[in-house]
Amino acid sequence: MRTESRPALVLLLIFTVLTGGVYPLVLTGVAKLVFPRQAEGSLIVHDGRAVGSRLVGQPFSAPRYFWGRLSATTPVPFDASASSGSNLGPLHPALFDAARARIAALRAADPTARGPVPVDLVTASGSGLDPHVSPAAAEYQVARVARARGLSPAEVRAIVSRHTEGRSFGLLGEPRVNVLETNLALDDLARPGAAR
Amino acid sequence: MTTHAVIELVAFLAVLLTLGPPLGGYVARVLDGRPTWMGRVLGPFERVVYRLAGVQPEVESGWRRYALGMLLLNFAGLLSLYALQRLQAVLPLNPQHLPAVSPYLSFNTAVSFATNTNWQSYSGETTLSYLVQMAGLTVQNFLSAASGIAVLAALIRGLARHSAGTIGNFWVDLTRVTLYVLLPLAAVLTLALVSQGVVQTLAPTHAVALVQPVTGAGGGTVTVQHIAVGPAAAQVAIKQLGTNGGGFYNTNSAHPLENPTPLSNFLELLAILLIPVALCFAFGEMVADRRQGWAVFAAMGLLFLLFVVTCLVSEQAGNPRIAALGVDLRAGALQPGGNMEGKEARFGIAGSAIWATATTAASNGSVNAMHDSFMPLGGLVPMLLMQLGEVVFGGVGSGLYGMLMFVIAAVFISGLMVGRTPEYLGKKIGAFEMKMASLVILIPPLTVKIGTAIAVSAAAGRAGVLNPGAHGFSEVLYAFSSVANNNGSAFAGLTTNTPFYDLALGLAMLVGRYWLAVPTLAIAGSLAAKKKLPAGAGTLPTHTPLFVLLLVATVLVVGALALFPALALGPIVEHLMVAGAR
Numbered sequence: 001m002r003t004e005s006r007p008a009l010v011l012l013l014i015f016t017v018l019t020g021g022v023y024p025l026v027l028t029g030v031a032k033l034v035f036p037r038q039a040e041g042s043l044i045v046h047d048g049r050a051v052g053s054r055l056v057g058q059p060f061s062a063p064r065y066f067w068g069r070l071s072a073t074t075p076v077p078f079d080a081s082a083s084s085g086s087n088l089g090p091l092h093p094a095l096f097d098a099a100r101a102r103i104a105a106l107r108a109a110d111p112t113a114r115g116p117v118p119v120d121l122v123t124a125s126g127s128g129l130d131p132h133v134s135p136a137a138a139e140y141q142v143a144r145v146a147r148a149r150g151l152s153p154a155e156v157r158a159i160v161s162r163h164t165e166g167r168s169f170g171l172l173g174e175p176r177v178n179v180l181e182t183n184l185a186l187d188d189l190a191r192p193g194a195a196r
Numbered sequence: 197m198t199t200h201a202v203i204e205l206v207a208f209l210a211v212l213l214t215l216g217p218p219l220g221g222y223v224a225r226v227l228d229g230r231p232t233w234m235g236r237v238l239g240p241f242e243r244v245v246y247r248l249a250g251v252q253p254e255v256e257s258g259w260r261r262y263a264l265g266m267l268l269l270n271f272a273g274l275l276s277l278y279a280l281q282r283l284q285a286v287l288p289l290n291p292q293h294l295p296a297v298s299p300y301l302s303f304n305t306a307v308s309f310a311t312n313t314n315w316q317s318y319s320g321e322t323t324l325s326y327l328v329q330m331a332g333l334t335v336q337n338f339l340s341a342a343s344g345i346a347v348l349a350a351l352i353r354g355l356a357r358h359s360a361g362t363i364g365n366f367w368v369d370l371t372r373v374t375l376y377v378l379l380p381l382a383a384v385l386t387l388a389l390v391s392q393g394v395v396q397t398l399a400p401t402h403a404v405a406l407v408q409p410v411t412g413a414g415g416g417t418v419t420v421q422h423i424a425v426g427p428a429a430a431q432v433a434i435k436q437l438g439t440n441g442g443g444f445y446n447t448n449s450a451h452p453l454e455n456p457t458p459l460s461n462f463l464e465l466l467a468i469l470l471i472p473v474a475l476c477f478a479f480g481e482m483v484a485d486r487r488q489g490w491a492v493f494a495a496m497g498l499l500f501l502l503f504v505v506t507c508l509v510s511e512q513a514g515n516p517r518i519a520a521l522g523v524d525l526r527a528g529a530l531q532p533g534g535n536m537e538g539k540e541a542r543f544g545i546a547g548s549a550i551w552a553t554a555t556t557a558a559s560n561g562s563v564n565a566m567h568d569s570f571m572p573l574g575g576l577v578p579m580l581l582m583q584l585g586e587v588v589f590g591g592v593g594s595g596l597y598g599m600l601m602f603v604i605a606a607v608f609i610s611g612l613m614v615g616r617t618p619e620y621l622g623k624k625i626g627a628f629e630m631k632m633a634s635l636v637i638l639i640p641p642l643t644v645k646i647g648t649a650i651a652v653s654a655a656a657g658r659a660g661v662l663n664p665g666a667h668g669f670s671e672v673l674y675a676f677s678s679v680a681n682n683n684g685s686a687f688a689g690l691t692t693n694t695p696f697y698d699l700a701l702g703l704a705m706l707v708g709r710y711w712l713a714v715p716t717l718a719i720a721g722s723l724a725a726k727k728k729l730p731a732g733a734g735t736l737p738t739h740t741p742l743f744v745l746l747l748v749a750t751v752l753v754v755g756a757l758a759l760f761p762a763l764a765l766g767p768i769v770e771h772l773m774v775a776g777a778r
Contacts, residue, residue: 004268005268007249007250007265007269007367008265008268008271008272010250011245011269011371012269012273012276012335012339014245014248014249015335015339015374016276016335018379019335019337019338019374019379019434020330020332020334021330021331023379023382023383023430024431025330027383027386027387027390028397028427030387031386031387031390031396031397031429032397034387034391035387035390035391038390038391038392038393038394038395039395039396039397039429040395040399040402041402041423041453042393042456043404050402050405051404051405051407052406052407052421053404053423053453055393055452055453056421056423056452056453058406058408059406059410060408061408061410065407065408074413075414076410076418077410078421079421079422080424081321081322081401081423081424082319082322082424082446083445083446083450083451084446084447085450085538085568085688086537086538086566087538087566087568087569087662087687087688087689088537088538088568088662088663089568089569089663089667089689089770090515090517090569090570090571090572090770090774091517091663091664091665091667091770091773091774092663092664092667095515095518095537095569096517096518096521099518099521099523100521103523116522116523116524117523117524118524118530119514119523119524119525119531119533119534119535119536120531120541122521122523123518123535123536123537123539124537124538125450125538125539126450126538126539126548126563126564126565126566127445127447127450127451127452128447129451129452130541130542132542134530134531134532134541135530136524136528136530139530167200168457168458168462171203171204172204172207172458172461172462173457173458173459173461173543173544173547174458174531174532174541174543174546174547175530176541176542180407183407183408184407
């Protein structure tokens with residue numbers, strides 16, 4: 001027992017320093033040099049102040065903005081200090097309540113919206129912080145946003161498509177629209193001279 | 197299943213199969229003590245480590261001493277991680293001034309990481325300081341993974357050697373695996389992940405102004421979003437490579453700062469299965485018969501395909517009761533469709549279902565979608581993969597040594613059928629090996645069933661359940677399946693940060709890890725001492741398609757029969773209820 005205790009303790013100590021200190025700290029330094037923006041959280045700086053991260057969604061409910069996924073974080077949706085999914089199973093009544101409430105809100109904000117609602121607009125994301133919606137979910141909201149802003153649907157679509165990403169290498173992941181970036185671009189359009 | 201899902205799955209398997217064999221050859225060289233290019237760089241450091249630790253690298257030990265070394269190192273790691281959590285309030289690198297972690301949660305998390313389970317009762321960004329994430333979790337991610345590979349190396353030597361009294365030097369195996377395999381791979385992956393947007397910083401939480409302020413729970417207006425950051429990428433890289441799976445954030449790899457893009461998702465997914473796959477080929481290399489490695493790989497691959505297709509089909513079909521509300525679930529060019537509850541838009545159905553299968557095939561347990569919100573059969577896939585004993589690729593090391601126990605059972609069963617003495621790789625499988633292999637195979641399902649029975653009988657166990665009905669039972673069954681097989685993923689609706697669950701699940705993790713690793717080492721010792729018999733006319737070849745199918749059948753029959761009644765009460769009954777709603 002005693003002969004094996006020394007290597008156990010010494011190796012734990014050495015590897016704590018190496019893998020728990022040197023490894024993360026050196027990589028923090030390298031990351032700061034090579035990918036400074038990404039390492040800090042991909043913040044969007046607007047007029048000199050951070051207005052969000054392009055990777056972290058924000059809550060929107062006004063008709064003039066595109067809305068994102070439902071968010072199950074508490075106490076407020078899109079609480080990026082405490083990520084959470086809803087964890088509702090496929091038969092939980094609250095799952096249907098949330099979907100019905102979202103459908104009702106969409107219809108209330110745009111009585112002309114018809115047709116089935118894209119599923120990602122009525123379901124909560126895994127993280128509660130999803131920055132994206134599907135192109136179908138964005139298209140469902142174009143008419144409403146255009147009307148609320150006095151723009152033509154074509155102008156709104158042009159901005160949406162600028163903030164739409166396809167599959168990586170045409171293979172991986174899903175086509176998606178960045179909700180926060182799209183909304184910021186729409187706000188910029190409304191402010192003459194403040195081109196981005 | 198959509199065309200896109202097929203493409204994504206094929207791309208994943210193709211890259212895995214391209215990288216697996218060469219990495220396996222490299223790992224075999226590391227474990228055999230042969231020179232490597234990493235050894236030329238870090239060799240001097242390796243020798244300093246041995247001198248400081250008082251290790252004589254050329255002296256090997258028998259299985260008892262090997263096991264003692266592993267247990268002592270893991271126990272010391274457990275104590276260290278417990279102490280770090282209890283003391284985090286007074287230690288540095290705690291920019292959010294988080295208080296000390298409770299004793300129950302500290303125990304649970306310390307056991308969780310020492311045993312390579314990485315069950316998350318903790319919620320990363322609101323519970324643990326940067327120091328605990330780095331010097332606590334990350335260190336155990338490395339050491340528990342290296343311990344698993346070391347135990348496997350000992351078992352392989354037991355099979356490869358004959359008339360030998362030793363099975364290797366635990367300290368040498370641990371050190372070489374950490375320095376030459378895990379550390380370089382993790383460093384490369386860390387930078388790749390940062391390039392995609394995974395955070396790696398010591399800065400405190402960012403406060404940003406919300407574009408549209410929202411009304412808070414108390415009726416006040418919330419104008420600021422607090423974005424938790426930290427040294428995540430370095431932790432995430434080894435959490436995937438070492439089949440650990442405990443997240444930096446509460447929602448693990450669903451969190452956009454832990455897994456921001458389809459490419460980061462692909463790299464993390466690859467990292468989950470890379471080393472377990474490579475070890476199959478390392479095994480073939482070390483027993484000097486590559487066909488044996490391919491045979492085990494083929495059995496694992498067949499099981500994986502069976503499960504991944506089931507999960508993809510079930511999740512893509514989606515929830516008929518949601519469709520009934522006037523919701524479009526059809527997949528198309530503009531949306532993934534299907535069951536999107538608990539899934540991220542950037543991963544869709546394919547990226548989430550392939551991940552869920554891979555993370556539970558391997559004993560990784562990291563999630564990029566909430567398994568609790570999967571359809572009943574989609575959720576059954578990860579649950580059953582864990583219940584099979586985490587042998588479909590499994591944990592680094594532990595998956596293959598678990599599968600080799602099933603191999604021993606399979607040759608034993610076929611030996612009984614044809615009336616010959618069972619043997620594997622020239623070693624007679626005797627009563628002792630069968631007893632030990634039976635322990636390894638039977639202890640996890642026993643732990644799952646006893647744990648679940650206690651939890652659903654006790655008020656403290658039922659109190660944690662979120663979902664009503666059969667799904668609530670599934671949450672408890674999933675939790676014990678996960679911890680007793682050292683996976684760590686969850687049906688996360690279950691509130692487990694309570695004294696009852698922290699203790700019960702912690703104990704199940706200890707049983708599930710060490711009551712398997714120690715009998716495995718005992719078999720290694722016993723096999724090493726045996727003579728090697730030349731293959732005769734009555735020898736069952738273990739590299740043929742016939743044997744692969746026999747092995748698959750053994751895994752399915754033993755594993756599925758053990759837990760089928762429990763599954764019938766959970767996901768199967770729920771599936772019938774959902775289907776009845778059509």
